[in-house]
Amino acid sequence: MIQTVLGDVPAGDLGFCQSHEHLWIGRGHSAEIYSALRIDDPEKSTAELRRYREAGGGAVLDAQPPGCGRDARMLRKISAASGVKIIASTGFHRLLYYPEDHWIYRYAEEELEALFVQELCEGMYIDCDTETPEKTGAFRAGQIKTALEAEFSPLHERLFTAAAKAAGKTGRPLMVHVEKDSDPVGLADFLEKQGLSPDRLIFCHLDRAVAAPETHRELARRGIYLEYDTIARYKYHDDEKELDIICAMPEAGFEKQILCSLDVTRERLASYGGKPGLDYILKTFIPMLLERGLERKTVDLFFYENPARVFDRA
Numbered sequence: 001m002i003q004t005v006l007g008d009v010p011a012g013d014l015g016f017c018q019s020h021e022h023l024w025i026g027r028g029h030s031a032e033i034y035s036a037l038r039i040d041d042p043e044k045s046t047a048e049l050r051r052y053r054e055a056g057g058g059a060v061l062d063a064q065p066p067g068c069g070r071d072a073r074m075l076r077k078i079s080a081a082s083g084v085k086i087i088a089s090t091g092f093h094r095l096l097y098y099p100e101d102h103w104i105y106r107y108a109e110e111e112l113e114a115l116f117v118q119e120l121c122e123g124m125y126i127d128c129d130t131e132t133p134e135k136t137g138a139f140r141a142g143q144i145k146t147a148l149e150a151e152f153s154p155l156h157e158r159l160f161t162a163a164a165k166a167a168g169k170t171g172r173p174l175m176v177h178v179e180k181d182s183d184p185v186g187l188a189d190f191l192e193k194q195g196l197s198p199d200r201l202i203f204c205h206l207d208r209a210v211a212a213p214e215t216h217r218e219l220a221r222r223g224i225y226l227e228y229d230t231i232a233r234y235k236y237h238d239d240e241k242e243l244d245i246i247c248a249m250p251e252a253g254f255e256k257q258i259l260c261s262l263d264v265t266r267e268r269l270a271s272y273g274g275k276p277g278l279d280y281i282l283k284t285f286i287p288m289l290l291e292r293g294l295e296r297k298t299v300d301l302f303f304y305e306n307p308a309r310v311f312d313r314a
């Protein structure tokens with residue numbers, strides 16, 4: 001079973017899924033740092049999901065963790081209104097998204113682990129951006145999002161240890177935001193030492209954060225999922241380059257470990273006046289993948305079978 005904000009869904013019923021999106025980020029510290037991180041109009045977010053559904057979309061993974069703008073109640077509302085399933089995230093983000101006095105800096109490892117387990121098994125916290133997490137709703141997260149930065153501080157060690165323990169206890173996958181100049185292979189070693197199976201790990205953004213193809217293959221060889229989401233992000237590179245990166249993986253035999261998404265901000269959601277819109281993959285990018293010679297069944301792995309397998313409970 002896959003855990004969505006509206007309840008459990010059999011893995012086979014997930015449908016077409018983009019595995020790293022942002023459909024709601026409330027006002028607060030994140031949006032103050034970077035205004036494109038404010039996605040807070042329920043009607044616009046619902047409209048975006050409806051366009052996605054009309055194009056063939058069935059589900060999205062919302063990658064915003066608690067304490068920095070996530071609002072589980074709004075995710076539930078826009079999912080119900082649009083008919084698109086949403087898998088929500090517990091876990092933690094890059095530290096710049098938390099103000100100085102945030103609870104994340106003072107929580108002990110056991111408290112962090114208990115928080116992640118609570119969100120996966122009982123219910124997600126609400127109102128935990130500025131206050132210490134206390135109130136919960138009756139809707140659960142379906143995965144643990146984490147963020148690997150160039151610096152691996154004692155706090156990062158505490159956060160990753162807590163996340164790994166929570167993933168081990170709950171059987172839910174652990175997703176890693178990979179920042180440029182970080183050490184993803186070192187983190188894979190660290191998480192495997194914590195007892196996590198590599199096939200419960202999803203490493204994101206390698207297509208913009210890690211240039212060396214050997215590193216992508218090294219992680220994939222271990223059984224880790226690679227999530228490519230620099231599609232139509234032209235400040236990094238064009239779609240031709242993105243197609244090169246994605247198409248190299250089935251050629252190397254790793255087609256069962258690839259996930260794809262847009263990792264949208266406000267500026268890229270059509271209902272908020274942005275480009276290219278959440279339906280870009282379905283309408284434009286999949287035809288490009290097929291044009292490159294990928295078989296339909298390979299493309300379907302990226303958007304149906306692979307998300308269904310990794311977001312299911314171990």
Ligand SMILES: [Zn+2]
Nearest residue numbers: 020022063263
């Ligand atoms: Zn993201």
